[in-house]
Amino acid sequence: MLQIHDKVFEPYITKQKLSNAVESIANKIALDCKNETPLFLGVLNGSFMFCSDLLKAYKTPCEISFIKLASYQQTKSTGKVNQLIGLNEDLTNRTVIVVEDIIDTGNTLEKIVALLKQTSAKEVKIATLFLKPTVYNKDIKIDYTGLEIPNRFILGYGMDYDGLGRNLDEVYVLKD
Numbered sequence: 001m002l003q004i005h006d007k008v009f010e011p012y013i014t015k016q017k018l019s020n021a022v023e024s025i026a027n028k029i030a031l032d033c034k035n036e037t038p039l040f041l042g043v044l045n046g047s048f049m050f051c052s053d054l055l056k057a058y059k060t061p062c063e064i065s066f067i068k069l070a071s072y073q074q075t076k077s078t079g080k081v082n083q084l085i086g087l088n089e090d091l092t093n094r095t096v097i098v099v100e101d102i103i104d105t106g107n108t109l110e111k112i113v114a115l116l117k118q119t120s121a122k123e124v125k126i127a128t129l130f131l132k133p134t135v136y137n138k139d140i141k142i143d144y145t146g147l148e149i150p151n152r153f154i155l156g157y158g159m160d161y162d163g164l165g166r167n168l169d170e171v172y173v174l175k176d
């Protein structure tokens with residue numbers, strides 16, 4: 001058991017299971033990218049640990065960069081506008097692989113994909129370590145999924161609860 005602030009978490013996904021899922025995603029991507037050098041785009045903060053292990057398991061040439069989705073208020077009438085922070089690479093003709101820790105509703109993913117579609121990337125693919133299929137409600141195809149989980153709150157392996165727990169090397173779930 002693990003207590004963080006007011007919440008109690010219990011062990012959920014072991015190191016071994018995580019590393020199998022990561023390796024399987026790396027192998028699938030490598031097969032699909034035989035003739036190219038993909039550019040992995042890790043979505044901060046949650047995906048940092050997954051990205052690190054994914055890249056170690058990816059044995060052929062690739063590049064990595066990190067992005068963050070931010071929104072700023074434009075005017076009262078136009079409302080919030082999303083932007084990608086940290087994208088310094090020229091994506092022209094690149095195969096881009098967005099790397100997410102977890103996809104829940106898919107709202108974050110939808111915004112990121114919309115912004116990447118405005119670039120000249122050849123292809124934008126999605127890799128996520130976790131997916132909550134009962135909550136995900138978008139049409140965007142998720143090309144590589146590590147593990148499907150029910151609609152429960154998890155933390156560890158990069159994912160936080162109120163800023164804490166990202167350093168845990170296993171995944172925990174909020175106790176009912």
Ligand code: 5GP
Nearest residue numbers: 102103104105106107108152153154159160
């Ligand atoms: P979405 O936009 O798909 O609803 O949510 C995506 C983001 O919400 C993730 O990148 C993550 O930061 C956060 N999130 C969604 N589900 C969980 C969860 O179970 N645990 C944690 N720690 N974060 C989550």
